[in-house]
Amino acid sequence: MSENYVTHARHALHRLIVPIRRFTLPPVLSLLCIAPLLLAGCRDAEPQHNVAPRPVRYVSAPQPSSGTPPVRTGEIRAHDEIALGFRLDGRILTRQVDVGQRVVKGQALATLESDTARNQLGSARAELDSARAAERVAALTLNRMKSLMPSGAIARVQLDTATSDWQSAVSHRQSSEAALKNAQDNLTWTQLAAPQSGVITQVSASAGQVVSAGQVVFTLAASDGRDAVFDVADPQAIENNRNGRFTVSLLAEPSVQVSGRLRDISPQADAQTRTWRVRIALDNPPAAMALGASVEGEMPLSGPGMIAIPASALTQTGDSAAVFVVDDSRQIHLRPVTPGRYTAASVFIAHGIQPGEKVVTAGVSKLREGETVTLGEEAK
Known part of the structure; x- marks a missing residue:
């Protein structure tokens, strides 16, 4: 190989000398120009080093099984649990029950301060009394106007006004009755009662605590x-x-x-x-x-058996899960698989690999299709 390089170098030297002579370059400069070519031709080609196959950790695929029940x-919780709370905002005045206590339907569990609710109830009652009195006066006035209208003692507009006043009084009375009903409900809601018999399993508030409407105060096991x-x-x-x-x-x-x-x-x-x-x-x-x-x-397991392998063996090809399988010639191949279920450390393969096949379990992100490897430690 060195002789061939020398021969080519001589021919190249001959081609260069003629033009150099024409330009009458100094001999030293001519020698400097051709020296690299001679040196390159005299060197043998450097030998190429083969890369050693990468060692991989693997596992032999076991026989399919349903696996150990996780x-x-x-x-233990109650079959039926009811979260209990007040329908109003307020400060808890008393709490009558504790965790583990059995209660019956309608039993008082806790109460809120009721001063505000009682004041609202008194105000609603007074408002209703006033509305009823105004309705009675409006009704008497309307009847009087109706009796005077045939004789022409009053104008038609006066009768219309009396009718309108009576209708307004009736509406006011009905509104006051609804307000009284709401005030009565609010006073009732200051007491939290058991909706049915059961056992108190959780207490989330104490006397003196301010709670909001709907906040859970008790949990009742109702059955x-x-x-x-x-x-x-x-x-x-x-x-x-x-x-x-x-x-x-x-x-x-x-x-x-x-x-x-x-x-x-x-x-x-x-x-x-x-x-x-x-x-x-x-x-x-x-x-x-x-x-x-x-x-x-x-938890029981049923259905077709699956092959359990370490979760670290799983990689991806396109949109599918895949694993690297080592063939008899120590080459690896990326094979799509169908995982059936997962645990923290394992993945159960429903389709894609067969029992006894060697599956790479570590460093799968660095491997390439068709790469030659050596088998290292087998994973347990």
């Missing part, structure tokens, strides 16, 4: 039924098993268990935790599962 922690309540991040997995049976056990004493069925799933995620609330209706819960007790729930 266990979640929740608490003897009990639910296990859980906050979950993957409600779809539970929705797919709506007809399955759930096993709920006491966190403090796992031997105390009861079965239940899915009652409902909240339609929206909580704005703070981004979880959905799931309620499991319990079948004949034991006395040990009292309101507020901490429990664990096992």
Whole structure:
């Protein structure tokens, strides 16, 4: 190879010498011009270095399975809960019940200061008395005008005026009656009563506290039924098993268990935790599962089996989820997959990979289709 470069350099030198002689360049300058060409021709081509295959961590795809039923922690809540509050703004004067107390329908739970409501009631009654008196006077005047009209003792306009005054008095009386009814209701609403029998499960205000209309003061468990309540991040997995049976056990004493069925799933995620609330209706819960007790729930899994792989193996191709699969020649290929469900550490693949195939589990964002790799540590 060096001889070829020398031959080409000699020919190039011959072509350059003739023009250089024509311009009568100094010999030293001519030598400087052609020296780089001679040096370049004498050097052998540098050898190319091959890049070593990248080592990758992988996992062998296991056999499909429904997986281990996920266990979640929740608490026992009443089957029917009623949030109770006053219909008026005001300051709580007394609170008659505490958490855990059983109450009956109509029992007083708390009262607001009622001085303002009583004053409004007295004013409404006085206004109604005045309106009724004005109506009676207007009615007498109208009857008198009607009796004088046939004899021509009064003008027609006087009768019309008396009629208008009577109609206004009637309207005023009706308005005063409505105002009295509102004042009576406001006085009644200063007392908060139990709408039905049950147990107080939460108290959110105390005597002396100023509350607004509609603010929750008590939470009432209105029935003897009990639910296990859980906050979950993957409600779809539970929705797919709506007809399955759930096993709920006491966190403090796992031997105390009861079965239940899915009652409902909240339609929206909580704005703070981004979880959905799931309620499991319990079948004949034991006395040990009292309101507020901490429990664990096992959610059943059904349907076709799926292959569980580490969540770190998942990447994307276009709009589809994908994984890198290593073939027998140690080349990797990006393959679209269909995830069935997710957990914090795993993804369950419904379609796209077969048991025994090697799936790359780390650094997938740096890999390229068709790249040759070496198998490193197998993930557990």
